[in-house]
């Protein structure tokens with residue numbers, strides 16, 4: 507891997523460690539304190555669920571951890587690397603080589619097949635999976651040549667997950683991945699995310715309004731008003747199939 511600015515990643519350290527992280531949007535009367543001092547340590551290969559009311563700062567934190575936005579103050583480390591101190595080109599390398607995103611809406615290219623949508627990423631990644639292998643991991647080996655319009659919502663989300671994991675990211679950020687799905691389909695998607703976590707050791711963050719999802723997490727972070735209000739490490743992790751929706 508050519509990780510400009512990310513050489514010598516010390517994998518014995520936690521995947522993320524942050525202290526006093528704040529984020530302020532705007533100024534004057536439009537000033538919003540989206541994060542008001544977040545302290546959090548997440549070991550690698552954990553599946554983390556973030557819960558909390560609308561506007562409590564969950565997406566803001568995800569965007570900062572994913573290198574899409576920067577914090578206003580506080581420290582943020584990715585393993586032994588100072589994420590807060592990275593310049594634009596280092597952040598681009600970080601996003602490109604280390605991070606995958608899955609959003610509520612799948613953002614697939616409608617004119618490309620499932621396989622071609624995944625290949626968009628595998629063609630530019632440095633050490634990708636085979637696109638067909640990524641689709642097989644999400645149970646879509648028989649849907650490779652279908653266009654998004656020919657796939658159900660859950661299948662489209664699984665293509666989006668295949669696209670995100672095909673570059674073998676160390677971390678996957680999922681913002682409301684089941685938000686547009688019914689509960690049965692949502693469960694299938696959560697099951698796929700859990701398998702990715704177990705089989706590839708990918709550190710996964712899931713932001714959700716579905717509180718029952720917490721039972722499948724190693725760590726549950728409750729957000730309120732820009733802060734962590736409660737953090738729970740589950741002693742017993744349920745499989746997605748066992749979750750009570």
Ligand SMILES: Nc1ncnc2c1ncn2[C@@H]1O[C@H](COP(=O)(O)OP(=O)(O)OP(=O)(O)O)[C@@H](O)[C@H]1O
Pocket residue numbers: 531532538539540558559560561562563564565566567
């Ligand atoms: N780009 C921005 N400019 C100004 N304010 C913002 C911006 N992004 C988020 N905010 C504000 O920051 C606060 C936290 O928003 P955030 O999206 O992180 O919350 P959330 O917990 O993810 O909410 P939801 O569950 O509704 O997605 C909110 O008050 C929001 O209005």
